[in-house]
Amino acid sequence: MQSPPQSQRSLLVEAMNFVALLYHTVVREVREESGNATLGLLTAIGRVLILVALFYAMFELLGLRGAMIRGDVILFLVGGVLLFLMHNQAIGAVIKAGSATSPIMQHAPVTPTLMILSSALATLYLHILATVIILAALILFRGDLEIHSPRGILLPFFLAWASGVVIGLLFLAMKPFAPKLMQMLSTIYRRANMITSGKFFVANMLPNAILPFFDWNPLFHTIDQMRGALFVNYFPHKTSIEYPVYFVLVGLLVGMMAEFWLRRTVSRSTGAAR
Numbered sequence: 001m002q003s004p005p006q007s008q009r010s011l012l013v014e015a016m017n018f019v020a021l022l023y024h025t026v027v028r029e030v031r032e033e034s035g036n037a038t039l040g041l042l043t044a045i046g047r048v049l050i051l052v053a054l055f056y057a058m059f060e061l062l063g064l065r066g067a068m069i070r071g072d073v074i075l076f077l078v079g080g081v082l083l084f085l086m087h088n089q090a091i092g093a094v095i096k097a098g099s100a101t102s103p104i105m106q107h108a109p110v111t112p113t114l115m116i117l118s119s120a121l122a123t124l125y126l127h128i129l130a131t132v133i134i135l136a137a138l139i140l141f142r143g144d145l146e147i148h149s150p151r152g153i154l155l156p157f158f159l160a161w162a163s164g165v166v167i168g169l170l171f172l173a174m175k176p177f178a179p180k181l182m183q184m185l186s187t188i189y190r191r192a193n194m195i196t197s198g199k200f201f202v203a204n205m206l207p208n209a210i211l212p213f214f215d216w217n218p219l220f221h222t223i224d225q226m227r228g229a230l231f232v233n234y235f236p237h238k239t240s241i242e243y244p245v246y247f248v249l250v251g252l253l254v255g256m257m258a259e260f261w262l263r264r265t266v267s268r269s270t271g272a273a274r
Contacts, residue, residue, distance in 0.1 A: 156223070160222040
């Protein structure tokens with residue numbers, strides 16, 4: 001029987017080995033996304049800028065500037081688009097991660113948990129860098145950037161990513177049983193986020209009659225709460241920060257339990273048959 005100090009040292013070594021393996025796997029995921037890390041970062045920035053430009057042109061052509069929050073229109077659009085893309089990219093990254101029946105899972109030390117974490121963290125890493133570069137560019141070309149509560153944007157930002165990870169995890173857990181159905185449902189959800197995320201309109205202006213079509217979506221809450229931190233004259237009345245927090249906690253528990261259960265019960269022949 002190991003003594004307590006030896007046991008603690010072995011646990012520390014195992015933890016350090018896992019962190020090192022996770023780091024190398026995250027680097028692999030970042031490079032695999034677009035061939036190399038630099039191209040992956042430029043792709044993430046390009047997606048944001050293209051969508052912001054499209055929505056800005058649409059608002060100008062249709063005369064919808066009055067439907068936005070009074071303040072910096074670019075900041076309004078960038079905040080919504082960044083969270084929307086990060087949420088959807090997190091879903092796609094986790095779904096593509098190795099499931100319990102994937103051939104790569106048969107090779108130690110790779111595990112489903114490692115692949116899920118590395119895919120999710122690679123997405124977060126790219127979008128944090130993209131956010132920093134875009135904000136730095138706005139400050140450089142437009143002068144001072146006025147943000148009401150810089151610390152207040154952190155929780156909605158990470159909740160948008162975490163809720164995407166959780167939703168991707170739930171789809172991933174069911175993927176071995178119905179891969180085509182799960183792929184279709186995940187695509188439908190991500191397409192629906194173009195509208196239900198609320199990235200190009202203000203939640204406070206929504207009539208109560210149609211609010212239920214949006215407030216089920218954790219991304220809708222995180223985008224609106226972030227705008228409350230971005231703008232001094234905007235106070236979210238129809239969303240809450242608690243909903244995405246509870247959604248992430250409950251969804252993570254259910255998703256990880258389902259993934260661990262699949263790892264124990266789904267045979268390799270199931271994956272081969274699918």
